[in-house]
Amino acid sequence: MTDLAAEAPIVGRSLWADAVARLKANKAAMVSLIYLVLMALVCVVGPNLLPHPYTAIYADYVRVSPSLSAYPKPEMIETALQDVVRRMRADLEEWHEADGRIFLTVSGPKPIDERVTRYLDRSNSFKDTRIESKSPDGLKLTMSAMIKEEYFFFGTDNTGRDLLTRTLIAGRVSLAIGLLAGCVAVAIGVLYGATAGFMGGKTDEVMMRIVDILYSLPFIFFVIMLVVFFGRNFILMFLAVGAVLWLDMARIVRGQALSIRRQEYVQAAEALGVGSGGILRRHIIPNLLGPVVIYMTLLVPQVIILESFLSFLGLGVQEPMTSWGVLISQGARNIGSANFLLLFPAFFLVSTLFALNFIGDGLRDALDPKDR
Template sequence: MTDIAATASAVVGRSLWGDAWARLKANRAAMFSLYYLAFIAAISVFGPWFAPHQYTTIYADYVRTPPSFSPYPKADMIEVALDEAIKRMRTDIKEWRQEGNKVFVTVKSTRPIDDRNIRYLDRSDAFDDTKIESKSPDGLEVTMSASIKQQYFLFGTDNTGRDLLSRTLMAGRISLAIGLLAGVVAVVIGVLYGATAGFAGGKVDEVMMRIVDVLYSLPFIFFVIMLVVFFGRNFVLMFLAVGAVLWLDMARIVRGQALSIRRQEYVQAAEALGVGQRGILVRHVIPNLLGPVVIYMTLLVPQVIILESFLSFLGLGVQEPMTSWGVLISVGAQNIGSANWLLLFPAFFLVSTLFALNFVGDGLRDALDPKDR
């Protein structure tokens, strides 16, 4: 028997984190949502660098342009853009034709035409590289050529002619950063405060919870506005302040869990065996608190994103030319009848991200719950 026990391989147990990761991988919905969130985060962070247009560039000739996989300008838009450019030159079109990706236009005027007038075609978003091909001896008639500048707007453009794709990606960067930043701040403050109140108990718990009740009684939006005024228009500091306000619910949740765990038999048994408070926190309390904390964190991130859109609507949040999903949805809702793509694309990104956060939260709750091991 001794030889068999000596030669048998030792069974290596899994830690809480190893077991949680194995259980999370078995949850297909949670893993798909996790990969989707990673994809959204990656394209939001790196996408604006590779987008065909800057999120601040305005194309005056492409205001409220519908999304399309084919390049602009379309065939029917070339003549319109040409007419507008020639009108700014204060000349009349005699004739024009298109040869491939180039247009040739002959203009006439009652006064000699200045060669510098070709800049009006170059200023158009539809044309580039304008040249004078020929000119009449009296200077009253000029033939010019210009290359058609092809532009791709996969998500269309907004009310001012900015590319919605690049703005949606930049908005994702801002919304996710704000949600995570404020969420982490709220969770850290709430967990520390609630755990302290729950384990201290007695008068300390009473005083700490009465402070929370007083803060609950304050008008939330007034408190946020006061913090915004105090911190200025720096949205990072502003949402650090917002996170410092949203910790109240987290403190109550953690305090209730801590009071419940404190009375459990395994905690009393650990205390009877002489295990210190640090060991009880690491081995028993923290594993049982991770589930509620993670769930609340996944719910807090979309709450902060929605709060940011409300503050931006009031003029206290993200300011132009910066944007966020909440700001884009607010603008799109006002133009849903005439330009529905302004609402559909940012709403899809926001809603799908919120769904993914909820699925990941449910998966983490199941994976981190020691009772389900």
């Protein structure tokens, strides 16, 4: 029995393994994590699988309602035919449907050119137009065309663009902006705050006074200045915005670094002759990863909301590119007549923000050393 016990020693579990186990036990955080991963995959892959490009305009389907069935609806066919015939500068005599095709007879005061079939082919409702018959004097022409079926599961916007594709493209842009600006803010904040907290003394005093000065600048004024300098390139602009949002991170990291620098293992490293840069890389920053990861999950939704706010004001993403903020801005102007333009992007934005906040709460509980 003694030999068996010696062969099977008790294996301990690291703090990170314990944190992962605690995070997995948090159902809200895990469901939110799965939802966020699926949301990111859908936003990245979805627009490539949908039949409608996010810039494609369907003039026959401006602000149509969401539907699981194909457009055009039966009651829309006659209106679409009248619009096409009007562009032909002719009169619609009669039309009927047979064998899956639409047959229409048009007339005019002058002989009708057979090339008018291009008007049907160019429309969003018909395709495969053929000449069936023509009167001897050329004043009447009978044509047939197939109905071009289009699916708009989220409806279309004010210019006839598919809202589903644009919502997914907007999610791709909003999530990318949130991660991009968040990573920039974390990188700058961690390095700045860790350096200030570890160095201490006058160096810490000067560095934190710089942070206080930057805090005093009006944020919207600063963003307007960034737009003037960087133009409407949202990647450069939100890189710069991320370079402003590091202030909170710097304060958090600085406080943690002041506590860590007094620990015995840091003093031992100093006694062994390890330089300041080595202590920062090997001891200070690795032990700050817990608070940093938690704040990162809270910073990303903050950046997404900021982007939505700036786009709502017209300072963010510009057409034809879109984001959830842009779509919500457009939907708010049409809430009385087409509320679906607001509901779908707002649902995607709100659900993503909820998921990120639940993940942040789960990480906070999992990484809290006082709650082990």
